[in-house]
Amino acid sequence: MWQYFMPTKVLFSQKVVEQSKELLRTFGKNALIVTGKTSSRLNGSLNDVENALNSIDIEYHTYDKIEENPTFEQIRTAVGECKDQSFDFVIGVGGGSPLDSAKAIAVLLKNPSLGVEDLYDASKYNSSLPIIAVPTTSGTGSEVTQYSVLTDDMGFKRGFSHEKIFPALALIDPTYTLSMGTSLTRSTGLDALCHAVEGFLSKRATLISDLYAIEAMRLIRDNLPVVLKEPDNYKAREAMAYASSLAGMVISQTSTTLAHVLGYPLSTFKGIRHGDATAAFLGAIVSGAQSEVPEKVDLVRKIFGKIDEFIASAGLSIKVQITDDELERWIKRAISANHMRWTRGKFTEDLIRELYEGVRAN
Ligand SMILES: [Fe+2]
CATH class of the missing domain: 3.40.50.1970 (Rossmann fold)
Known part of the structure; x- marks a missing residue:
């Protein structure tokens, strides 16, 4: 059903x-x-x-x-x-x-x-x-x-x-999106990207959400680099607005997954914008899904190549000071989050620690 x-x-x-x-x-x-x-x-x-x-x-x-x-x-x-x-x-x-x-x-x-x-x-x-x-x-x-x-x-x-x-x-x-500066354009565009990819790989994905997710991924691949280089390009802004709403429709069916959960504390405690914070973990979501839905992961890779390289090419690079206490608290919250249920792959405490270490400056 x-x-x-x-x-x-x-x-x-x-x-x-x-x-x-x-x-x-x-x-x-x-x-x-x-x-x-x-x-x-x-x-x-x-x-x-x-x-x-x-x-x-x-x-x-x-x-x-x-x-x-x-x-x-x-x-x-x-x-x-x-x-x-x-x-x-x-x-x-x-x-x-x-x-x-x-x-x-x-x-x-x-x-x-x-x-x-x-x-x-x-x-x-x-x-x-x-x-x-x-x-x-x-x-x-x-x-x-x-x-x-x-x-x-x-x-x-x-x-x-x-x-x-x-x-x-x-x-x-x-x-209205024409006046967004580079950093907001990147962060919101990456948020839409995460919605499309997380939703596509979610255990709750459906036939219709996949249809929307694939179209959103293609539009974001083709248009995010353009709006970052040419902020006044209306056609590309229009395509991103459409892709963003499509990706929203995706998560209305699938919810978001672990990348969102891992990103949340980086936004609230470290001031990193939501889309940037989430995208820092998207590569792990794609790799994590490999063993369960290899054909879907292949399609994501066909669209973007290496997703981490696509994200880096948008200008994202995050390094923040994280204390040991914060790290342990964040890991516990992530492990107990509802989103884990929809996330494909095996995300242990050790793996989550490793992912946070990847954005840690100290
Ligand atoms: Fe989001």
Whole structure:
């Protein structure tokens, strides 16, 4: 048996926000916009959303305090500030952090008796305010997934998953990604790459997710080097936006695997961007799958050659100071993570230690 469920309506075009005004009207009269402080203003996305809402007389409040790697505390603050305003729907504008935050906030506004920790127990809720996602990077795929990743009070990244947090609507305009600088372009592009490859090699891969993953891998191989060299190349930016959403649809079926888990502490404790941190471990995921799905690994190698060389050619090189204590804590968390169940290959504590040693500077 296989199944496919991804209920988000996806509209993809230049000027898509402006073109979707009538659709926005169907979500209600009062919108909460969730975004970060600066980038959504610089790339024009926030302006487009606010203009669209103004032109159809929808009231809105713009909450713009979301930072990279959003914490439980930031979500509590946002919900505290917004809970008395009876919003009908939530619009997340930005990269993965605002989109994931919008999902958490939408559930908590709809279910005011819940705290942030309750988001991780799917049995405690079955509803959310409708979520509209306007992505401005090409990588997280959050606009088409049922996942949200937040940083808990201990400083660890933890994802929650619920069918009700699939955005109702994703409005994808690749124009917004034109203003990303090199390091964000690389990191988000590598995140999409990890989603496609991890999903393709996941034990949860399906016929349809494989179809999307193969197309996403090819598009990323052909276009990531181009957007890194020619940031103004619209066609390549458009292809990366498409690939990123395809890769998001892949992980909506397969979830991510061990590369994501290994990368999380590098982001929260060492400030390495999510896609960079994850890609540092992608080669191990490919090698690990060799004994179980050799034909799939062959296909990945046919597309990219050596995946580590493709990633290095994008300019990725990570070396960070890691204490012995941190190392042991991270290994324990990785071994006990749910993602291990979907990861092919044998990842022992010793192998994980070796992988962390590979990014260790001391
Ligand atoms: Fe990711």
